[in-house]
Amino acid sequence: MTSTAPSRRTVLCGLAVALAAPGALAACSSSPGEYQPGATTSAAPSVGGGVPLAQIPVGGGTIETLGERVVLLVQPTPGVVKAFDAKCPHQGTTVDPPQGGVITCPNHFSQFDAATGALRKGPATRGLTELPVTVLNGTVQVA
Known part of the structure; x- marks a missing residue:
């Protein structure tokens, strides 16, 4: 039996297009990868959808x-x-x-600061790459 329902990718792409409408975004980062409540932006949302803010534990991550x-x-x-x-x-x-408070690589055990992504211990020679992030209606979007 063949399903006629749209694929997940189709739904998420449609959502991304709808959210990119002028004035659709209500918050943005104060630095390239940080969201602070109350800020505003006109940046586009992530292509792959978003993650509910409630799924990201305070003091932790996902x-x-x-x-x-x-x-x-x-x-x-x-x-x-x-x-x-x-x-x-x-x-x-x-x-x-x-x-x-520590992000660890399971391969060679490099360690990074959970709040900043900065390198704490190698063999890595630099920290994690920070990405721009916004929050719209309680959903975290990564550009």
Whole structure:
């Protein structure tokens, strides 16, 4: 039996187009990868959809696949959201969500600061790549 329902990709692409309408976004980051409540923006939402803010634990984070990209979303303090490329800069392994304020790569155990993505311990030679993030109607979007 063949389904006539639209695919997930079709639905998410339609949502992204609808949200890109002028004036649709209500908040943005104060730095490339940080959202602070009360800010405004005209940046476009992520292509791969978003993640409900409630799914990102305060003091922790979550790994999400948005479009073709794997991202780490963290909420170091209530209402402050940051996004990082989830690939370890050492060899591209997906890092684990933070525990105790530390993001760890399971491959060679590089460690990064959960609030900033800064390198704490190698073999990686630099921190995680920060990504622009916005929050719209309680949904986190990564540009």
